[in-house]
Each structure stands twice: as structure tokens, then as C-alpha cells.
Amino acid sequence: MQKRQLGPDGPMVGAVAxxxxNFVGTYGDTTPEDALRCMSACLEMGVDHFDSSNIYGAGRAEELLSRFLKDHGDRVVLASKCGITRRAEQPFDNSAAHMREALEGSLRRLGVDHIHLYYLHRHEVARPIEEVMETLLAFRAEGKIGAIGLSEVAPATFERAQAVGPVAAVQSEYSLWTRQVELGMLQATGRSGTALVGFSPVGRGIFARELPDPATFGQNDLRQGMPRFSPEHWPHNLKRLQAFRSFAADLGESPATLAIAWLLSRGPQVIALPGSRSIAHMQDNARGAMIDLSPQHLDQIEALLPIGWAHGPRYGAAMSVGPQAYC
Known part of the structure; x- marks a missing residue:
């Protein structure tokens, strides 16, 4: 697998993370044993950058990951996050006290004394990003984190943070059906050499080998609250997706492979961050970092799925609180 740098001074990691x-019930159930097998298979594929958060499964994702790190931690570049509380009265808390409590909890659950990359998961709007950066820089000075990341922020917030200290990575949703980052964040990270870690590059499963059926989504499936899967919008999206799938088949590739390869073509700083419980799906994802799409192929993809093609916003009202809008 090709390697990409995790920030200007960061380590080289697989272009697919x-x-x-997904291991803690976001899109359906799995077992710890299946999750650990998937992690092992990913590492052998060259996927060596693992991303978690203190809120995934209320800490269960980090606890599960700790079991894998006991034997393979020396081969994994580890990332986690803080800043979301899940409290209705205060969903985001970027205070130094809360962030320190979150960090200590993550270190304990992960069974490590150092996290290579630590993200602010969501920015608390009322708290200046400069203050938050000072807290993260203090964690780094203490040796508890190696590098600082920001998640779902606007380019202006990123640039203010950069003025205080180095930001190694910005994590944003980025795929063929969610391209807001091309309105400033892609350019800003390209100028600074900051890694742009695109999560959900397979579009919440729409580019998997089997198209999802929204009618079968379980009660706890995150996609239940996403308008693009609603009866109003899904039929329109389905037509475009079927055309893209036919194109991928003509090339002899899975839709996921093609979607990942497209994402990685957007800039040398871009890293794809899919999540999957399936070894087979991760094989498709990893292959996206092993093929190069020609300019003609990229033009054909753009014709099939032009920017702005998706019907419906990516999030409903509840989930839209937190990610920073821009442009």
C-alpha cells in the first residue's frame, strides 16, 4: 500500500486508515472476536493507522482496541478524540478540565501512556479555538499525545489554530457524495502540508459491493437520521449510484475501490478513513490505495457523480449541530 505523511512532521502511514x-454497533452488531480479526487483517494489508474516540460505544471501541494494541501496538499509529459529551444541556465541552478528564480516560481504556494523534472531536463554539489549542499543546508537552488534530472545523478555525501551534491533521467527512471540503479545507491543508483525513469515504456504505437498503436499517443505525437515505431522496440518489456501479464493474473494480482511489487522487495530503466490520470490505477499501485512476477515468467519474449531485443534506437537524459550516 502507498504511504502518506500524517502531517508535516508526522509518521508515514498507509493511505487508507x-x-x-463500526465495531460498536453504529451500523449493526458484531462480536469482539470478529472485530479483532478484522484489525489483524487490516494490519497485514498495510492499514496501520487506527482511529477511535472516547464516545464510540461510550468507550467500548477504545477498550476493544486495547486488546489489539497489547500485541500489535508497536505497529499501529493510534488516534483518538475528545470534546463531545453526549449531554443534552452541553453536547460539547472544550474546557481544559473536561479535555484532560477525557484524555486520561482514553489512555486508561486504551492501555497506553501516549496517543500518537489526538483530535478535538468538535469545537465548542463559545470557546476560542486558541484557548483549546493551548490545552492540547500542554498535553503534548507532557508527552501524553504526539500530535494535534481537529475534526469537522471550518478552514478559518483551522488557520486560527495553526497560528497557535501545529495541527497535524484535520478530519472531515469526504467522499464522492460529500465534498464540502473542496470549498476551502482541501486547499488549506494542501498549503500547510496538514493531513486531510477523510472519514466515511465509502459514503456510509453506498459504495459497498451491495447497495444498502434503507428499509432494512436497524433502530440504532446511524443512517436513520440522514436525509439522503429518506424515501424522499433515496430514489434519486439510487439512480446515480447504479450508473457509478456499472462504471466500476466495467473497470473490473468494486465501487468502494473506485471511491477510495478517487478520494486519494484529490491531493497528496489526503488519507482515507473508512470504517468496516468486514475483512472483505476492507480489502476493497485498501485496494483503492493500490491503483491510479487516469485523467480520463477521473473525468468519467465526475460526469457520473458531479459535485453536488446528492439529493438531501448529509445530516438531519440533530446531527448538524457541531460540524462547522462554511461557504
């Missing part, structure tokens, strides 16, 4: 949210 592994998100661990």
Missing part, C-alpha cells in the same frame, strides 16, 4: 466506530 481504519475507523473503529
Amino acid at each position: 481504519l475507523g473503529t466506530m
Whole structure:
């Protein structure tokens, strides 16, 4: 697998990373044993950057990951996050006290004394990003984290943070059906050499080998609250997706492979962050970092799925609180 740098001074990691949210019931159930087998298979594929958060499964994702790190921690570049509380009265808390409590909890659950990359998961709007950066820089000075990341922020917030200290990575949703980052964040990270870690590059499963059926989503499936899967919008999206799937088949590739390869073509700083419980799905994802799409192929993809093609917003009202909008 090709390697990409995790920030200007960061380590080289596989261009495809592994998100661990899927292992704790976000899109359906799995067993710890299946999750651990998937992690092992990913590492052998060259996927060596594992991403988690203190809120995934209320800490269960980090606890599960700790079991894998006991034997393979020396081969994994580890990322986690803080800043979301899940409290209705205060969903985001970027205070130094809360962030320190979250960090100590993550270190304990992960069974480590150092996290290579630590993200602010969501920015608390009322708290200046400069203050938050000072807290993260203090964690780094203490040796508890190696590098600082920001998640779902606007380019202006990123640039203010950069003025205080180095930001190694920005994590944003980025795929063929969610391209807001091309309105500033892609350019900003390209200028600074900051890694742009695109999560949900397979579009919440729409580019998997089997198209999802929204009618079968379980009660706890995160996609239940996403308008693009609603009866109003899904039929329109399905037509475009079927055309893309036919194109992928003509090339002899899975839709996921093609979607990942497209994402990685957007810039040398881009890293794909899919999450999956399936070894087969991760094989498709990893292959996306092993093929190069020609300019003609990229033009054909753009014609099939032009920017702005998706019907419906990516999030409903509840989930839209937190990610920073821009442009």
C-alpha cells in the first residue's frame, strides 16, 4: 500500500486508515472476536493507522482496541478524540478540565501512556479555538499525545489554530457524495502540508459491493437520521449510484475501490478513513490505495457523480449541530 505523511512532521502511514466506530454497533452488531480479526487483517494489508474516540460505544471501541494494541501496538499509529459529551444541556465541552478528564480516560481504556494523534472531536463554539489549542499543546508537552488534530472545523478555525501551534491533521467527512471540503479545507491543508483525513469515504456504505437498503436499517443505525437515505431522496440518489456501479464493474473494480482511489487522487495530503466490520470490505477499501485512476477515468467519474449531485443534506437537524459550516 502507498504511504502518506500524517502531517508535516508526522509518521508515514498507509493511505487508507481504519475507523473503529463500526465495531460498536453504529451500523449493526458484531462480536469482539470478529472485530479483532478484522484489525489483524487490516494490519497485514498495510492499514496501520487506527482511529477511535472516547464516545464510540461510550468507550467500548477504545477498550476493544486495547486488546489489539497489547500485541500489535508497536505497529499501529493510534488516534483518538475528545470534546463531545453526549449531554443534552452541553453536547460539547472544550474546557481544559473536561479535555484532560477525557484524555486520561482514553489512555486508561486504551492501555497506553501516549496517543500518537489526538483530535478535538468538535469545537465548542463559545470557546476560542486558541484557548483549546493551548490545552492540547500542554498535553503534548507532557508527552501524553504526539500530535494535534481537529475534526469537522471550518478552514478559518483551522488557520486560527495553526497560528497557535501545529495541527497535524484535520478530519472531515469526504467522499464522492460529500465534498464540502473542496470549498476551502482541501486547499488549506494542501498549503500547510496538514493531513486531510477523510472519514466515511465509502459514503456510509453506498459504495459497498451491495447497495444498502434503507428499509432494512436497524433502530440504532446511524443512517436513520440522514436525509439522503429518506424515501424522499433515496430514489434519486439510487439512480446515480447504479450508473457509478456499472462504471466500476466495467473497470473490473468494486465501487468502494473506485471511491477510495478517487478520494486519494484529490491531493497528496489526503488519507482515507473508512470504517468496516468486514475483512472483505476492507480489502476493497485498501485496494483503492493500490491503483491510479487516469485523467480520463477521473473525468468519467465526475460526469457520473458531479459535485453536488446528492439529493438531501448529509445530516438531519440533530446531527448538524457541531460540524462547522462554511461557504
